[in-house]
Amino acid sequence: xxxxxxxxxxxxxxxxxxxxxxxxxxxxxxxxxxxxxxxxxxxxxxxxxxxxxxxxxxxxxxxxxxxxxxxxxxxxxxxxxxxxxxxxxxxxxxx
Numbered sequence: 763x764x765x766x767x768x769x770x771x772x773x774x775x776x777x778x779x780x781x782x783x784x785x786x787x788x789x790x791x792x793x794x795x796x797x798x799x800x801x802x803x804x805x806x807x808x809x810x811x812x813x814x815x816x817x818x819x820x821x822x823x824x825x826x827x828x829x830x831x832x833x834x835x836x837x838x839x840x841x842x843x844x845x846x847x848x849x850x851x852x853x854x855x856x857x
Contacts, residue, residue, distance in 0.1 A: 763779075763780070763781045763782060763785045763787075764782055764785075765782035765783045765784055765785065765800065766782075766783070766784045766785070767782070767785050767786075768785070768786045768787075768788070769785070769786070769787040769788060769789070770788050770789075771788065771789050772789035772790045772791070772792075772807065773787055773789065773790075773791045773792070774791075774792045775791075775792070775793045775794065775795075776794050776795075777793070777794060777795045778793060778795035778796045778797075778798070778813075779791070779793035779795070779796075779797050779798070779811075780798045780800070781797075781798065781799045781800055781803045781805075782800045782803070783800035783801045783802060783803065783818070784800070784801070784802050784803060785799075785800060785803040785804070786803070786804045786806070787803075787804065787805045787806060787807070788806050788807075789806065789807045790805070790807035790808040790809070790810070791805045791807070791808075791809050791810065792808075792810040792812075793810065793811050793812065793813075794812050794813075795811075795812065795813045796811060796813045796814050796815075796816070796831075797809070797810070797811025797814070797815045797816070797829075798815075798816045798818075799815070799816065799817045799818050799821040799823075799839075800818045800821070801818040801819045801820055801821065802818070802819070802820045802821060803818060803821045803822075804821065804822045804823075805822070805823045805824065806824050807824055808824075808825065808826055808827075808828070809823040809824075809825065809826070809827045809828070809841075810827075810828045810829070811828075811829045811831075811833075812829060812830050812831070813829070813830070813831045814829055814831035814832045814833065814834075815827065815829045815831075815832075815833045815834070815852070816834045816836075817833070817834065817835045817836060817839035817841075818836055818839065819836045819837045819838055819839065820837070820838040820839065821836075821839045821840075822839070822840050822841075822843075823840075823841050823842075824842070824843050824846075824848065825841050825842050825843075825848025825849060825850070826848050826849045826850070826851065827841045827848070827849075827850045827851070827852075828850075828851045828852070829851070829852040829853070830852075830853060831852065831853055831854075832852065832853060832854045832855070832856070833850065833852040833854070833855045833856075834856055834857075835855070835856070835857040836857075839857070
C-alpha cells in the first residue's frame, strides 16, 4: 500500500503485506504472511499478521493484534485506543 494511502474497508492479503508510512486502514487487516506497518500507519480494526508483525514508529492498531510469530513494536507504536484497551496475542513480543 503506497505511502499516505487510505483503505476504506477490510484488507485481506494472501502472503506478505507492507503498509508504507502514513497509511490508514479503516477496517481490519489480515496478512497470511508477514505484516509490516510503516511509520505512523494506522489500522482502525483488528490486525492479523500470521507470520509476524513489525509496527513502525508511531504506528497504531485499534486491536486486537494477533500473530503466530514475533511482534515488534517500534518507538511510540501503540495497540488499543485511548480508553479502549485491547489484547495482543503473539509467540513473542518486543517493544
